[in-house]
Amino acid sequence: MKLPDFDYHSPTSLDEAITLMATPNARVLAGGQSLLPIMAFRLAAPSALVDLRKIKGLDKIEITQDAIHLGPMVRWRDVERHEGLAAALPLLTQAMEHVAHYQIRNRGTVGGSLAHADPAAEFPGIAVTCDARIHLAGANGKRVVAAGDLFVGPLETCLQDGEIITSIELPRWPQARRWAFEEFSQRRGDFALAGIALFYDLDGERRAQNVHIGVIGATDRPRRLPGAEAALNGQALSDEVIAKACAAACAEVDPPTDIHGSAEYRRSLVGTLLQRALVKASS
Amino acid sequence: MRTVNTYIGSPVERVEDYRFLRGEGQYVGDLVREGQWHAAFVRSPVGHGVIRNIDCSAALAWPGVKAVLTAADIEGEIPKIPFRRPNPTIGPYAQPIIASGKVRYFGEPVAVILAESAEIAEDALAAIVLDIEQLPAAIDRQTCMSDKVVLFDHPGSNIATVFHANKGEVDAAFAAADVTVRGQFSTQRQTALPMETRGLLAEWDPKSNHLTVYGAAKLPFFNRKTMADLMGLPETAVDYIEVDVGGGFGARGEFYPEDFLVAFAARKFHKPIRWIEDRREHLTAIGHSREAECDVELAFSKDGTLLGMRGDLFVNVGAYVRPNGMTPVRNAAQFMSGPYRIPAIHLQAHAYVSNKTPAGTYRGPGRYEGSFFIERLMDLGAARLGMDRLALRRRNLVTDAEMPYPLAPVLPSDGRAETNCDSGDYRVCFDKCLEEFGWAQKAEFDGKLIDGRYHGLGIACFIEGGASGPSETARMEIEADGSVAVYAGSSAIGQGLETVLSQIAADALEISIDRIKLYHGSTTYLKEGWGSYGSRATVMGGSAVIDAATKLLEAFKVAAASRLKLDPSELTIVDGVARAKDGRSVPFDEVASMEIKADGRFDNWKPTYSYGTSAVHLAVDPGTGHVDVIDYTIVDDVGRIINPLTLHGQVTGAVVQGFGSAFSEELVYDADGTLLVGSLADYLIPVATDYPHVHCVSMESFPSPINPLGAKGAGEGGIISVGGAVANAVASALRDFGVQPSRMPLNPQRVWELIQDGKKALAST
């Protein structure tokens, strides 16, 4: 478990980073909490690492009228400690409490988490649930992709070679929005066996509208649960309605089986966690 | 002026911690030698196969690679690692120091790469081209025991040994029984997982033909002898040096193939060779343990008196029988009766080989497994008898009047067939545990659904053998500054040995503890010694220290008397000073030049038995299967408490390790024999925050009669009863669903499945 040989660069501007990323098989280095273990296991052997830490401004958190902008180098610790984020997007800060342990939280970044695309990671789930827009820059210019389109499969994104995540944009919330985050992992700080992030708005008759439900851990990538959302949209949240939504959620996930959990167990967790999240959000 | 026994029994802070907390520990990974080469092991990528070819040419051409060794480089027959506890049938199953012809487990060493850095050695692993024809693997008990796939053509059977534990007339006991209960249970494959992985640094001195191996732990003297035998050297040509060790727990420090291969390379190439095991490698290479199943019956009379126990145990010992590979098997048979009076016993313990990593000991070997089995049966028995489970246990616990109490002898004998519990009244800890835990108050939660979780209480009792024989040695010397150097044959594996032996030495010499300098674990200090295993270091090493101290004071008295021209009987020694009635005195430092030294020794084959009871209150989330331990109380009697701080730390640590066994740790293989667990993200050990509520109470009501300290092996006991207590509490919590856990671990998925199965069964009745 020693690192293979590689070149190391720490550019001071984004342009310089983009140029360096044209090197074949170069990889961005952010917090290194996922990339370095993968290299130690020899699952990756990049020719060069392009460290973003010296590029000014990439670790900024900005809250504007319409959106929250997170620089890719914002660390879990920064999210946790930020003055305004908890009020502006409570679902985000609540979910981040479940990420790893404090040593890792001191280094791990939001950009790294998205690019790494672990199906059980919290932040990608929040990005998908909250309709985040991901800003990318590469040799061929800039583009923006919806979080829902970013993830292709386990540890797989639509990023092209050399492309860098430069910013994450999350829409602002109405004050009265209902939300909840629930996840289950064997030990605190472990990757989730399953997790649910959700929000909805209540209309004048206290019916749920604009329901967004995202799932992590129980699918090959973070995704929304349209069946469960449909079961809730336009409904007042009764036990019966919640049960229907949970049944729909269980039916529309296709979880993997591995040594940490069977598909059947994970499917059941999705139902349990959705039920708990809906009860929490509605009370 | 000091008085005796001011250190023993006091919460003396660990003298080791000063060094460790300031980052001054020296582990084998900290050792660097000029010009050293680094070793990396090419390991079998399959569980079972025939080696057709090993092509090393690309690896040899790799820049920085110095050499590659395979079985072909060993002249003559490939040596096999000897047993520590031999018996008549295991000979053919000994592990060769490198695979030749066949590989029998995933991770078996097939080649060694030597390079100028560890990175290069690891890189070059990928350049070795292995041509291995894969064979069907024997993984589960059915395949292994039916000999469908045989690992060794000779003797052509996968059964390495069957141990018999026999006592009384078991058939008569069952014939006379009013009630019997029978159950099948299993514990999962685990490993001890010391935080510091293994590591070795071997140096060969061609001028003196001397081999020095750094990285010793647990058994330096046995390993030296083994190494010398395998290398064809006299024992005096080999030294094992112990530096700091980050945990042993039964697995670290046994003689493994890597020990030989690293030393062999050092001798062959006249280079210091260092190897530090990485974690993934560790999981495949260090001894596994605990993969056991049973089918066992208990016989009771109407009033709950235990009459007999019979049945079979099956232990998967992996591909080879390692030096201590039989210990958990024979222990499970001997110690399954635990603290209970069972007049008639017949257990057969089958040790079978499989295409998995060879097994060895893990803290509480065989005892954890056996305790889980019988404690589940005791609860089932109580239900069948319609008796309270506490009353049933209390009725059958061994009492003071019955001591020494004989356990069932185990055959074939490995030299320790017969054994007796030494002292104690097992009801005392039991009662104290219920009181400390508050069983009577908590009973109202038992089996109740409270805020969405089912609460349950569980109880389990244990005995813990310690003070393994045959002997231990110690040497003392008065130093020029008036301090005393103590050389101990015991080794320090993180358990606080330096502190505890210093306390004992200081009290025995009646001097301040700062005047004790403790040296331990290396073969350079003593001609003979044993080490640290089987909860022995404090009792055996401590007793040897007392013997050495008595002799040293005698020698000092003689020296001082000759200086004062008096008879030794005219002197008294106080605080390291010999005083005569006329007021003249001689302190330690004044005689240092006379080389005052003494050798101490303690011989003893009889084990000590500490014992205790643990009780647990837990809550089960039926939606996720997660179990939350709300309170865990353990009360043990250790004969004599040398240091309440280190003891408390050891017991607490053992309990938490037990939670890992009970809830989460498991080494999973696929049907081909590939180990699916490659990191600590897969092998889920408890972390510091997982189990905050562990309450340990130690008593010293019944000193051991068989050693001068009255102490018993302690600490390890904490792990033994965890599985039984937890599983019983889960059963109690989930009684509404008729849940009866029989397989460990009780990870969330398994608990959830038990609830689902229970619901289905209820729905169909």
Ligand SMILES: Cc1cc2nc3c(=O)[nH]c(=O)nc-3n(C[C@H](O)[C@H](O)[C@H](O)COP(=O)(O)OP(=O)(O)OC[C@H]3O[C@@H](n4cnc5c(N)ncnc54)[C@H](O)[C@@H]3O)c2cc1C
């Ligand atoms: C023990 C442990 C437990 C963990 N538990 C959790 C958990 O519970 N939940 C969780 O979500 N995560 C967990 N993690 C992962 C952790 O949060 C990682 O830090 C995170 O997933 C990756 O962030 P990083 O900054 O460390 O990225 P790095 O490791 O530096 O990079 C990860 C990948 O992203 C790429 N990358 C990084 N930044 C960019 C960018 N701006 N543009 C393009 N590509 C980029 C890298 O090239 C690399 O491929 C855990 C990690 C460990 C070691």
